[in-house]
Amino acid sequence: MDLISDAIRTVRVGTANARLIRQTAPGIRFAAFAGSGFHIITSGTCWLIGGDEPRSLAPGDIVLTSSGGEHGLSTRPCALADLPLVRMGPLPPAPRPTPFEFLCGAYRLQHHRAPQYLRALPDLIAVSPDYDGRPELRSLVGLLAADASAARPGSGATLRAVLDLILVQVLQQWEEHDGASWRPEAAHPGVVAALREIHEKPQLRWTVGRLSEVAGLPRAAFSRLFTTAVGEPPMRYVTGWRLGLAAQLLRETDLALARIAPQVGYSTEFALSAAFRREYGVSPGQFRSAP
Structure with missing residues (x-):
């Protein structure tokens, strides 16, 4: 029985979104939402705010919001309430250089909750993937960056496939190292x-x-x-x-x-x-x- 694949098939009925965010200080806060998503740090360093303690993140690190819990990414450790709430819709270009950049990908569920498998996981999961051991993940991140940066024919279909595969890769890696007791x-x-x-x-x-x-x-x-x-x-x-x-x-x-x-x-x-x-x-x- 493959609970990860079953969970991904359930959330993919939602609306798929991806974007690249160039973030200025102090950072950004994401409100809780119905669905599942992730952030991939592409450059710079930042802190994951939410959960028990702030956690430092470096390029390549991935944060999974398994069931859409409130969280933030910040230039320094702080309280979640200190971060400005993200504005939905197109983001204005950020001045260069920026402290950090990250890719966002998510399935938003308009009419129902994330599947129970994902809701049973910790609200926030941060992993530092083994890109050498999983070279396919590096390729998927590149595809997501291309889809998030430019509207191209067929990108809608590609986006869902890429989101599916990245979510599977992150969940597999987390379970291999930290998640056995949650299954x-x-x-x-x-x-x-x-x-x-x-x-x-x-x-x-x-x-x-x-x-x-x-x-x-x-x-x-x-x-x-x-x-x-x-x-x-x-x-x-x-x-x-x-x-x-x-x-x-x-x-x-x-x-x-x-x-x-x-x-x-x-x-x-x-x-x-x-x-x-x-x-x-x-x-x-x-x-x-x-x-």
Whole structure:
């Protein structure tokens, strides 16, 4: 079971954005948002503000905002509230030289939250990638810089692919070095078995009882272990996974809702539509037609 790939497929239904920011003192603050993104320091040095303590960053370092938490990048250690909030839209050219520059890439989710896998991670993850051991990551950063710097034919499709791959690379590297204890796979093997069945067979009529049988655990013990490992109760996770798949199919295919419903565990299009509206705040049709 590849939870990283599953999470990336879920967030990519959001709006993809990338930009290069040349930052002057004192720095910049990013408000919390629904989605996931990252910053790649391209030149100069700065401090990551947010979390427990400021952390120094150097060229090549990458900061992952796994579920859109508030944070900042600063020329010196400071309080987050001391940094000016970023202005959305085109940024005016910064005077040269600037203390630091960085690339931003993000998926913004207009109608739903980041997937549970990403929400279970620390709010901010900073890594110093091994670019020699992962030369493909260096190439991806170059592609992102090109996409963020100039509008070119096909750049929209390229941008999503590059964001996907960079997010995967960063999550893989973080998990290899620091993240083993955060993965649901580190929990009871019965929980892993239940997750695998949910992911591979969302169309089945899952109940807590059926999932506990898959896990080989008493129902109460399974519910407790699953909630501890994953961060939410079993049936809430099932619903989120099904509706995330429905959102992906709405955005990436032209399948009618009546055909999507049975694929994601709903008996009728009306049942799926009602659940979708409760979760996302809009109808499936409105979600599909949104830019």
